[in-house]
Amino acid sequence: MEIDIHAKSFAGRPVLGPIRLTLGQGQRVAILGPSGIGKTTFLRIVAGLDEDFEGTVTEIGRTTVVFQEPTLLPWRTALENITLPAGVTAEVARALMAEVGLAGKDALYPRQLSLGQQRRLALARAFAPAPSTLLMDEPFASLDAETAGRMLDLTAALLDRAGASLIFVTHDPAEAAHLKAQPMTLRGSPATLS
Incomplete structure (x- = not known):
């Protein structure tokens, strides 16, 4: 997957600055940062749910999303x-x-x-649907620690079996480490990855 975001604004207010990220098959990345920095906005762009931005996202294969709420x-x-x-x-x-x-x-x-x-x-x-890339937007945020731990174990096992790549949005560096995801931080205004 090739992500090349030049800019994203809401009502003229810049939210995301230049962000370039290449995600290889099986690679896992965790996007960290404080609330309101633009993590969910970034993920929505990558998922194709927000097309109002400057830049391109090129996906290879199938991408699926696990949202903050189960959305069943x-x-x-x-x-x-x-x-x-x-x-x-x-x-x-x-x-x-x-x-x-x-x-x-x-x-x-x-x-x-x-x-x-x-x-x-x-x-x-x-x-x-056997995705090549899984996007997750803080899916364990409202769970107790024990349930979240079980969900992290389950997610890691499913990723290992599927060989899928991962972009995981979280506030918690420990969750990123649990999933063996390379931590990257959104910071600044407009936000960029570092």
Whole structure:
């Protein structure tokens, strides 16, 4: 993946300055920085969700995103929350659900799952289409330390198995280290990576 952002502004206020990043297959990068610096904005640009910026993002392969909130479809079952958006078979979805500890929960709706289970479902959904790059935006922020630790272990194992690259937005350098992600910091105004 080639990221070449020249500038990003909101209502004329510069938010991101020049940012160049090349992400090789299997490479893991963690984007650190204080709240409001532009980490989520950077990730939304990379994900293709924000096209109002100067520059280019060239992705090779498939990119998936795990957001701060699980962003599940409340009117669909756990199984359908994987099969529909990821376009995979029920067999593939069930195998991933088992891998993340949700075996037998196929017919439950998101409201019937704990927050930790919803996050595991979102993680399974992200890995279902066999992405070459996974983008994660502080997905463990609202979890207790024990659950967050289990989610980090699970994420690391899935990344190892898939061989996917990672761009991981976090406030916590320990999370970056846990995922063996190279830390990079957004700082300045407009923010740049260092």
